[in-house]
Amino acid sequence: MKANRLLAVVALLALAAALVWGLMLAHTPKSAPLQGQIEAREYHVSSKVPGRIEEVMVRRGDKVAAGDLLYVIDSPELNAKLMQAEGGRDAARAMQLEADSGARKQQIAAQKEQWLKAKAGLELAKTTFERVDNLFKEGVVPRQKRDEAYTQWQAAKYTEQAALAVYQMTEEGAREETKAAAAGNARMAEGAVKEVSAILADSQMRAPRGGEVSEVLLQSGELAPSGFPVVSLVDMSDAWAVFQLREDMLKDVKLGEQKTLYIPALDLRAEFKVNHIAVMGDFATWRSTESGHDFDLRTFEVELVPLKPIDGLRAGMSAIWE
Known part of the structure; x- marks a missing residue:
């Protein structure tokens, strides 16, 4: 009889402990992962010389080195x-x-x-x-x-x-x-x-940096205005991850510290370093708080650069900050 009562008391205490633990978990805020995006340096190659495109030497996806000829503009007036x-x-x-x-x-x-x-x-x-x-x-x-x-x-x-x-x-x-x-x-x-x-030399446009051709907006025979970006290059050796954080989360982010990011497209985790923190424009960054504060929170843009090159990394890939 005493054993049954003891078991009942133990079971009741275990149930109470489980109930308390469940209530604590229910009221403990969960840290949701942050999703950002991989970006890379882009170069838009344009010419000061207006004229008709004589020849385009590259296509989207081509790898080019600095100094490679990209396109040529024909200008009889300059000749x-x-x-x-x-x-x-x-x-x-x-x-x-x-x-x-x-x-x-x-x-x-x-x-x-x-x-x-x-x-x-x-x-x-x-x-x-x-x-x-x-x-x-x-x-x-x-x-x-x-x-x-x-x-x-x-x-x-x-x-x-x-x-x-x-x-x-x-x-x-x-x-x-x-x-x-x-x-x-x-x-x-x-x-x-x-x-x-x-000026004529500027009609033969060459790659300012090595990279990959991301866009070719005009083809041979089309008229190119002065300053129009005919070819765009992306340099994946100069890539970074961008996140938007509320200002109440900045206490855990310091310039120069390392963070581990998960790249779903590559199914890998890589080490990044916080390189830049800047407030975003007012028109898009004011958000009302949901925690009862009597002020609004602004959004900051945080950039992280990889500590070493990542094979297969592409601009536009998602990055998860857990």
Whole structure:
């Protein structure tokens, strides 16, 4: 009889303990896992040059390295401008070469001949004047004839001086100011060619970084506006996980600490490090609390980067923070 009572008391105590334990579990808040998403660095390759797509060298899913040619834009207007700029450069170089080289040998020889001719005319005019002057002194010729001979002698003297100056100027070549101006024009024309060439180089778009082609928005023959992203690349070597946390959960998150995340698509767990914490925009982050607080809670974005590369990781995969 006593044994039955003892068993009944033990059973009653066990039932009470189980009931208390169940009530405690029912009122203990469960920590639900957080779901985030894997993101990766993206590059949108666009050109400053508007034109028609001549050729696209890649397709979605292709692996590319930095510097690989992605697509080419055909721009006849730029090709014509390049021809104009090159023509102006060649003309400016020729003018500079002419200024630096001076006159041709034939020109110098011709000017020398003109000077010698004027010099000979001067000597003849002087001799003629001396003869007329002697005749004038003897009274053979009138003063008018003497004055005419004297005037011709002086004119021949000025002609000889002018011819000598032109000969010396031709032999010396262009002035330093003329050479400097020609050199400046040549540099200006060279700059115009480089400017157009730089713009044309931007019509052949290459990969800024290695990665995988995620989008090809235009194909050959289509018109590409300036700045339109024709090809998009994703670099999975620069990937991270993004989570949105209420601010009352931030007490358990510290910058630099490690967390274990579960990737369902790969069925594996990997170590991540908290790399960035930032509040999200007000328009989407204010949430009313359900715990009786008299204030609202904001949402923060938390980024975690993997400690080592994860094979098969793709942008858009889910990440579970348990």
